[in-house]
Amino acid sequence: MNPIQPEINEQELRDAIEEKKRIIFGELKERIHWFIRLRWFVPGGIALGSVVAVLLGFENLAIGTLLLTAAAILVYNSFFFLIGRKKTDRGIGQRGYIRNLTRWQFGLDYVAILLLIHFTGGIASPLVFFLIFHIIFASILLPSRSSYGFATLVVAGMAVICVAEYGGWITPHPLVFRGQSLNSADLPFHVMMVLGFFAASVYITAFFTSSIMGMLRKRISNLVDLSEAVRRLNEKMNALYAVTQAIGSVKKLDRVLKMVTSELCQVMGVLGISVKLLSADGKFLHYAAAEGLVADVFKSKVVEVAKSPLNRQVVEGKPYVTGRVTQREMFQFGEDLAAANVQSVLFVPLIVEEKIIGILGAYCKYQERFSPEEVEFFRQAAGLVAVAIENARAYESIEKLMEERTWFMMRVAHNLRSPLAAVISILDVVRGGYQGSLNDAQSEYLRRIDRRVRTMLTLIDELLTLAKSREERRKLTFRPVDLSVTAGRIQRTFQEEAQRKGLTFEVTVVDALPLISGDPDMIEQALENLVSNAIKYTAAGGRVRVEFSMGSKHTVQIQISDTGIGIPKDARDKLFSEFFRAENAKALEEHGTGLGLAIVKESIRQHGGRVIVESEEGAGTLFVVHLPSYNRPLNG
Amino acid sequence: MGNPADILIIDDDKDIVDTMRIILESKAYQVRAAYNGREGYAEMEKKVPDVIILDVMMSTDTEGFDLAYKLQRNPDYKQVPILMLTSFPQKMAAEGPEKFQHILGEEWPVTVFFEKPVKPEKLLSAIEEILQDKKG
Numbered sequence: 149m150n151p152i153q154p155e156i157n158e159q160e161l162r163d164a165i166e167e168k169k170r171i172i173f174g175e176l177k178e179r180i181h182w183f184i185r186l187r188w189f190v191p192g193g194i195a196l197g198s199v200v201a202v203l204l205g206f207e208n209l210a211i212g213t214l215l216l217t218a219a220a221i222l223v224y225n226s227f228f229f230l231i232g233r234k235k236t237d238r239g240i241g242q243r244g245y246i247r248n249l250t251r252w253q254f255g256l257d258y259v260a261i262l263l264l265i266h267f268t269g270g271i272a273s274p275l276v277f278f279l280i281f282h283i284i285f286a287s288i289l290l291p292s293r294s295s296y297g298f299a300t301l302v303v304a305g306m307a308v309i310c311v312a313e314y315g316g317w318i319t320p321h322p323l324v325f326r327g328q329s330l331n332s333a334d335l336p337f338h339v340m341m342v343l344g345f346f347a348a349s350v351y352i353t354a355f356f357t358s359s360i361m362g363m364l365r366k367r368i369s370n371l372v373d374l375s376e377a378v379r380r381l382n383e384k385m386n387a388l389y390a391v392t393q394a395i396g397s398v399k400k401l402d403r404v405l406k407m408v409t410s411e412l413c414q415v416m417g418v419l420g421i422s423v424k425l426l427s428a429d430g431k432f433l434h435y436a437a438a439e440g441l442v443a444d445v446f447k448s449k450v451v452e453v454a455k456s457p458l459n460r461q462v463v464e465g466k467p468y469v470t471g472r473v474t475q476r477e478m479f480q481f482g483e484d485l486a487a488a489n490v491q492s493v494l495f496v497p498l499i500v501e502e503k504i505i506g507i508l509g510a511y512c513k514y515q516e517r518f519s520p521e522e523v524e525f526f527r528q529a530a531g532l533v534a535v536a537i538e539n540a541r542a543y544e545s546i547e548k549l550m551e552e553r554t555w556f557m558m559r560v561a562h563n564l565r566s567p568l569a570a571v572i573s574i575l576d577v578v579r580g581g582y583q584g585s586l587n588d589a590q591s592e593y594l595r596r597i598d599r600r601v602r603t604m605l606t607l608i609d610e611l612l613t614l615a616k617s618r619e620e621r622r623k624l625t626f627r628p629v630d631l632s633v634t635a636g637r638i639q640r641t642f643q644e645e646a647q648r649k650g651l652t653f654e655v656t657v658v659d660a661l662p663l664i665s666g667d668p669d670m671i672e673q674a675l676e677n678l679v680s681n682a683i684k685y686t687a688a689g690g691r692v693r694v695e696f697s698m699g700s701k702h703t704v705q706i707q708i709s710d711t712g713i714g715i716p717k718d719a720r721d722k723l724f725s726e727f728f729r730a731e732n733a734k735a736l737e738e739h740g741t742g743l744g745l746a747i748v749k750e751s752i753r754q755h756g757g758r759v760i761v762e763s764e765e766g767a768g769t770l771f772v773v774h775l776p777s778y779n780r781p782l783n784g
Numbered sequence: 785m786g787n788p789a790d791i792l793i794i795d796d797d798k799d800i801v802d803t804m805r806i807i808l809e810s811k812a813y814q815v816r817a818a819y820n821g822r823e824g825y826a827e828m829e830k831k832v833p834d835v836i837i838l839d840v841m842m843s844t845d846t847e848g849f850d851l852a853y854k855l856q857r858n859p860d861y862k863q864v865p866i867l868m869l870t871s872f873p874q875k876m877a878a879e880g881p882e883k884f885q886h887i888l889g890e891e892w893p894v895t896v897f898f899e900k901p902v903k904p905e906k907l908l909s910a911i912e913e914i915l916q917d918k919k920g
Binding site: 558559561562565566568569570571572573574576577580582583 | 797799800803804806807810841845870871872900901902903904
């Protein structure tokens with residue numbers, strides 16, 4: 149429908165041939181320059197030959213004419229040399245130039261050599277053999293037709309010389325050696341024999357040489373084809389490799405598709421590459437990527453599978469389809485494709501686990517383009533693209549899940565904190581005396597309520613922190629912490645509860661306890677969890693002791709010991725996991741989150757410390773916490 | 785204060801509203817309350833308050849933000865300072881999903897942002913400061 153397109157196609161073919169010719173002519177040019185370099189020796193050779201001939205005793209030599217010919221050769225070779233140098237970079241248009249240069253060289257060479265032959269005895273001249281070399285060169289450098297042409301010229305030239313000398317139209321210059329001369333004019337039969345065999349030799353040489361050259365030229369062109377094919381294959385392998393890389397490294401679907409399509413577009417040398425994804429019901433195809441095409445036009449379009457026969461064939465399981473845009477009934481958006489200058493398309497399915505998830509399409513500006521090799525390559529690429537898509541989709545769904553989880557946790561945090569915030573606000577109003585003044589005891593108890601509620605608030609935050617720190621270690625702002633202050637607070641917080649349970653409760657701190665580096669609230673939270681457990685799981689009459697002391701090597705050691713129910717052996721491994729509670733603990737206390745020790749472990753770990761447990765069921769438990777001291781040496 | 789300032793509290797938590805009312809009225813502020821964004825907007829239309837105390841999560845996650853942005857787009861209400869409160873831990877908000885950071889990153893329609901619970905003294909001094917700035 150568009151008459152210009154096939155011409156472009158032909159043009160491309162011509163370009164390919166032109167390229168091959170360019171390479172072959174490049175070779176020829178090299179040889180012609182070599183020929184010119186070789187010719188520099190000829191004038192010297194003639195001069196030397198003349199001198200040697202005279203010294204050997206040849207008489208009657210036309211030395212002047214011979215030297216004049218040598219000078220002429222020198223002149224025209226200089227001329228060719230200059231032209232050759234000046235026009236080395238003429239590019240593709242050099243074909244004619246090379247041919248003409250060659251023809252002129254051979255022409256002038258023939259004239260020169262025929263002159264030399266004439267002046268050195270005509271058909272009897274030993275220089276006749278040099279003509280054979282020229283035929284070989286001509287056959288190498290020129291097409292076989294030209295080499296036969298030159299062979300004919302040579303034979304004709306020789307015949308003319310013989311006839312003219314015999315007929316006396318030109319003066320023969322027979323070689324005379326010590327009085328003996330060989331005048332070919334005296335031996336017409338011999339001349340005819342020599343001329344006949346000379347002609348046969350010349351033609352046979354031309355035939356053999358040009359046949360061999362033909363084969364060589366074909367070989368060169370095959371090699372060029374082969375190296376081109378290897379280069380293309382290499383490009384394709386690289387493209388596939390890039391796709392494989394994208395699968396591994398790029399997580400966002402959009403970016404994966406962008407990378408993959410642009411890579412394929414380049415390596416296939418096509419106008420565009422598209423990725424269409426099939427909807428869940430299999431009825432629609434959405435453009436997920438449209439490289440090289442007008443993305444806005446295509447991305448907004450939705451292909452209805454039922455309305456697009458080409459796409460339908462792929463969705464229904466054809467391994468590939470090709471189509472021309474002129475077959476407008478095969479396309480739903482044929483007009484858009486034509487507007488984008490697309491002439492033909494290739495569609496292959498994107499398959500993951502035997503399920504078609506979409507279509508990979510290539511769009512070409514030529515009508516006939518997709519060779520079986522290209523189709524095969526495209527299908528292999530489609531396999532990788534499908535995996536890349538699945539991979540990116542899986543990653544995105546995980547990301548979405550993570551985001552939903554974070555939102556869920558935030559909402560949990562909000563809902564847990566809201567009632568506490570209200571309780572604290574009410575406490576603030578009462579404790580602040582807004583509703584009348586309180587006596588000392590009331591104030592003290594409300595203060596304790598406030599403290600516990602605030603501890604709970606912190607606990608909620610810490611819980612979330614714990615959950616988050618599993619994903620990404622939280623950045624803590626560490627500062628020096630005086631554990632004796634913490635000890636005092638623990639004493640006050642738990643004294644009353646222990647008393648009420650009938651326990652002995654002691655908190656001791658050695659003198660000059662070093663500071664530790666950390667988050668005081670977090671440390672306190674961890675220790676509170678341990679002390680609270682000790683009190684909870686120790687029966688009346690028991691003892692809970694908290695001792696702050698120096699540990700070995702720049703650490704502070706905190707021991708929390710009780711005479712409580714102890715921890716069963718089989719429970720010790722799981723003791724610090726979230727939501728784990730030992731059987732004997734559950735029996736004693738129905739409610740409990742099972743989070744306390746998990747938080748302890750995580751908090752201590754984040755402070756670069758460790759926590760050890762020793763216990764005997766029924767006899768008691770000892771938790772030992774080691775925390776690095778604040779001013780410890782860096783290598784300590 | 786000769787001319788007591790008018791404060792509008794918008795929060796779906798009645799306990800919070802009541803306690804704040806007690807604290808603010810102790811300093812002779814006029815306090816009005818609304819229990820969701822729509823009621824809050826209706827109160828605004830009745831009379832423009834001097835300060836708004838606004839909760840973030842009410843019936844929706846971002847009802848407070850939505851109202852704040854809505855007020856900011858209205859030239860009549862744009863100048864009213866907003867003290868925003870939330871039980872939403874700010875730590876989480878800062879590290880939270882992009883959606884939330886996007887909200888926090890937009891032109892900030894809020895004068896002061898507090899995490900609940902707020903100490904009475906902190907609340908009162910914040911209100912005082914806002915009113916001082918408004919006058920100055």
